[in-house]
Amino acid sequence: MPLLEALSKHFRVCGYDTSAAVVNSLEKSHEFLSITSDKECLRDCDVYIVCVPTPVGEHNEIDISYIKSAAESVGDYIQSGNLFVLESTVYPGTTRDVCGAIIEKKTDLRVSVDFFLGYSSERLSPGSDQSSISAIQKVISGSCGLSKVMMKDLYQPIIDAGLHLCDSMEIAEASKLLENIQRDVNIALFNEFGDVCAAYGVEFEKVIEAASTKWNFHKYSRGLVGGHCISVDPYYFMAYASNRGHNLDVISAARRVNSAGPQKSFYKICNEIDKLDLVEPRILFLGVTYKENVQDIRNSGSLKVISRLTDRFNSVVVCDPLLQESPELSRSTKFSSELGNLSLDDFDVLIIGTAHQVIIDWIGRQGIPQKMFIEKRVLPLTLTTNSQLEGYKICL
Numbered sequence: 001m002p003l004l005e006a007l008s009k010h011f012r013v014c015g016y017d018t019s020a021a022v023v024n025s026l027e028k029s030h031e032f033l034s035i036t037s038d039k040e041c042l043r044d045c046d047v048y049i050v051c052v053p054t055p056v057g058e059h060n061e062i063d064i065s066y067i068k069s070a071a072e073s074v075g076d077y078i079q080s081g082n083l084f085v086l087e088s089t090v091y092p093g094t095t096r097d098v099c100g101a102i103i104e105k106k107t108d109l110r111v112s113v114d115f116f117l118g119y120s121s122e123r124l125s126p127g128s129d130q131s132s133i134s135a136i137q138k139v140i141s142g143s144c145g146l147s148k149v150m151m152k153d154l155y156q157p158i159i160d161a162g163l164h165l166c167d168s169m170e171i172a173e174a175s176k177l178l179e180n181i182q183r184d185v186n187i188a189l190f191n192e193f194g195d196v197c198a199a200y201g202v203e204f205e206k207v208i209e210a211a212s213t214k215w216n217f218h219k220y221s222r223g224l225v226g227g228h229c230i231s232v233d234p235y236y237f238m239a240y241a242s243n244r245g246h247n248l249d250v251i252s253a254a255r256r257v258n259s260a261g262p263q264k265s266f267y268k269i270c271n272e273i274d275k276l277d278l279v280e281p282r283i284l285f286l287g288v289t290y291k292e293n294v295q296d297i298r299n300s301g302s303l304k305v306i307s308r309l310t311d312r313f314n315s316v317v318v319c320d321p322l323l324q325e326s327p328e329l330s331r332s333t334k335f336s337s338e339l340g341n342l343s344l345d346d347f348d349v350l351i352i353g354t355a356h357q358v359i360i361d362w363i364g365r366q367g368i369p370q371k372m373f374i375e376k377r378v379l380p381l382t383l384t385t386n387s388q389l390e391g392y393k394i395c396l
């Protein structure tokens with residue numbers, strides 16, 4: 001949507017989505033934009049920009065079916081002289097070998113002769129302050145010299161931060177994977193290092209503080225890695241490499257460490273709760289989405305922690321004020337979107353899964369010293385008990 005909005009200030013743009021529900025909700029919030037699920041809108045366009053999901057399946061197998069289906073749809077309408085641009089996160093070669101090949105097969109048009117291909121990664125970070133599209137430098141590339149010129153003409157008007165033109169689409173595709181895999185690997189390093197420090201009483205936050213005084217040290221936060229990018233994209237590169245006979249030791253190890261996060265958090269929480277020696281602890285779990293201040297629940301590590309907690313304990317209430325009814329949660333837990341209906345007095349244990357600003361503000365109004373939140377904000381999964389919350393804070 002941010003791309004559609006930005007482009008609509010310079011070009012005639014129509015948004016197409018196969019989901020009528022998505023179109024309905026976006027039409028309400030963006031009444032001046034043309035958004036439809038009618039495929040006929042693909043007729044007579046000059047440029048097709050595709051940004052469909054690239055998820056993984058149950059066993060982390062990559063799923064490019066949405067990309068294939070979108071290329072098939074465009075293939076029904078694309079004409080000579082048109083540009084096809086992919087923005088989804090993909091392994092190197094997808095734009096050319098998957099999308100280009102599908103369109104060539106469906107039409108009698110040839111890549112870089114009759115129609116043109118481009119790739120540009122989506123770099124917005126949901127929930128981040130820097131999420132204005134024009135303020136983020138955009139990586140672009142094309143299938144030939146003319147495609148690259150078309151890509152520049154398309155993106156230049158909307159990107160103030162400038163364009164970075166790659167020699168090939170494969171470089172641009174790989175660069176997006178590297179950006180996200182770098183984060184996954186570094187977070188895994190901090191998770192692993194931090195776990196050992198925590199186990200032996202070495203304050204990891206202080207370790208980071210000290211290490212940060214070195215000019216070339218990069219600071220990351222420990223935590224559960226979820227969402228549809230960082231927890232997913234490494235599998236796209238792993239599949240690309242393994243199909244070519246390469247094992248990726250570092251990337252696979254990072255995935256193993258971060259995937260084990262929810263399980264480890266669950267055991268730590270149980271350990272701490274068991275120490276309280278309560279017959280039936282009343283647990284409140286606040287914040288479920290994969291990241292602070294976003295509404296997205298995809299691959300959220302908190303979901304896995306909650307599922308284990310509800311198996312083990314009878315009284316677990318989950319609340320995320322950023323989520324409406326959530327089928328994933330309602331099946332097995334008492335879920336609420338309303339913080340206002342809750343009182344900390346009714347619970348023995350408070351776990352903060354995701355520290356949305358509204359949650360921090362609400363806890364603040366419940367009377368816990370503000371000093372505590374500053375610490376909690378940097379720690380992703382925090383447990384505290386409610387024996388008036390004095391001296392019981394345990395950061396996981």
Ligand SMILES: NC(=O)c1ccc[n+]([C@@H]2O[C@H](COP(=O)([O-])OP(=O)(O)OC[C@H]3O[C@@H](n4cnc5c(N)ncnc54)[C@H](O)[C@@H]3O)[C@@H](O)[C@H]2O)c1
Nearest residue numbers: 016017018019022051052053054066069070088089122124
């Ligand atoms: N959302 C982000 O902030 C972000 C950031 C960086 C990268 N990405 C990448 O962008 C891609 C899209 O991610 P997303 O989170 O926006 O996905 P999303 O699931 O939120 O939205 C994708 C939309 O595509 C629609 N769709 C699916 N198949 C379609 C088709 N054949 N034709 C038309 N519409 C179709 C879906 O109905 C859905 O509404 C992914 O590759 C993701 O990794 C997203």
